[in-house]
Amino acid sequence: MTDASQPDTGLSDDELLRYSRHILHPGIDYEGQLALKQGRVAIVGAGGLGCPAAMYLAASGVGSLTIFDDDSVEASNLQRQIGFTSVDIGQAKAEALCARLSALNPHIRVQSVVSRFTEATGAPEDFDLVLDCSDNFATRAGVNKFCVSRRVPLVSGAAIRNEGQLCVFDSRVEGSACYHCLYGDLDESGGAANCAESGVLSPLVGVIGALQAVEATKVLFGRHQDSLGKLLLYDATGVLFRTLRFSQDPECAVCGNTPSPRP
Template identity: 55%
Template sequence: MSEQAGFFAELSDEELMRYSRQILVQQIDVAGQLRLKNSRVLIVGVGGLGSPVALYLAAAGVGELHLADFDSVDLSNLQRQVVHDSLTVGQPKVDSAAARLKAINPLIKLQLLRSALDQDSLASAVAAVDLVLDCSDNFTTREAVNAACVAARIPLVSGAAIRLEGQLSVFDPRSDASPCYHCLYGHGSEAELTCSEAGVVGPLVGLVGSLQALEALKLLAGFGEPMIGRLLLIDALGSRFRELRVKRDPACRVCAVACQQVPDEPLGNE
């Protein structure tokens, strides 16, 4: 009880009221809410997946969100990228999203990364946070984000959606048992189709993004069973979900090498 009282002292009356329904969840409670408040998260891509991710993490009280996207809002985005609206067409996506997130929750802090991230800036962006959510739409970016997370030993929540199919998994370099993105998709190519080429249904990216946000809250607040070593496949056409177990590739050129170079550390919330 004394520990809980200490946590209450670090949450304002406004925060206790704002997050009251979330705090009532036994697995989160005040301690979990305080962990969320003290967390920093990088969202790579503020489009179809990044929209629900950013909205739900901001509303949940994640203390600091770093938004990375070099693109501007286009009319064709509005069918699925729900953090933007008609009045922000032409604006940088990070600015459009920031205005909406601040309107939802003025208590959070935002860091806006408007330029394309190269290897050095991506490494710095990943090292500055506790968790990364990959909401990009191309294989090259996903591979780069994965490599940066492995190098920095930062957990990564990865989602993807195209046409009527979605995927979700969590990769945690702090765990010896966790595969990385390259273990699963190292056979991919830069010729992979994007939503602008193949199309996508709006509610599907909303579903995948919402699940990414849920996985992020579990990792940050320290509850539940994150999808480490599991891959969720979503068939929106038939409304079916399938889960596959996935293992680390001992010959992976990304995480196998990193695992040999970095000493083991106990798992835990930072």
């Protein structure tokens, strides 16, 4: 575990300089940067998506990042997982990535959890947001159930071969869909492809991971409403972005019968 101290309130002189381009941004300014500093984000998966997402969030000044991953760095990861170098081979991914994040920004707090994310790994007050950067449907399903039951927003990304997907879910919003509404009961037994079997274009995961970081900042700013109910599809072969709309499934086994949040 890596844990750097973090002031509870305000921005130091060093932080004001570091984040000056955010503070100059009329859509962010001081209050927005403070919202990032106060943010507590869980990143599930320290792979091709998790590395760029975590690095951009760390650089942006998100105050608390918790990295979940039970895997170790292998040589084949280095083609796309930019949080690691050759000297990290054999180390736990979560720990190696946290070390990189601490070096990138000593003003934030980072924590590694060398295990898979499950519904029992966190409490409602632990996280303001979860990024699903995992590579299997079992983990994605578990992350979705956690986020729905705890009323935590979720930014989900996926990439395979030359294709990527991105979606934002927020069960705090009445009538908002969840991951299960969109994908149902998918699992690997149905022949779902993965990067280990089908390959993936290295920069593609950077594109989707960076977009996850963008959406994460919007959630922390409270300006993500326009992203809900939309599935972003990216085809790197045709350089094509498409957006598909979807809505909550009233019969969804995960969120369909969940009581609406109190006003």
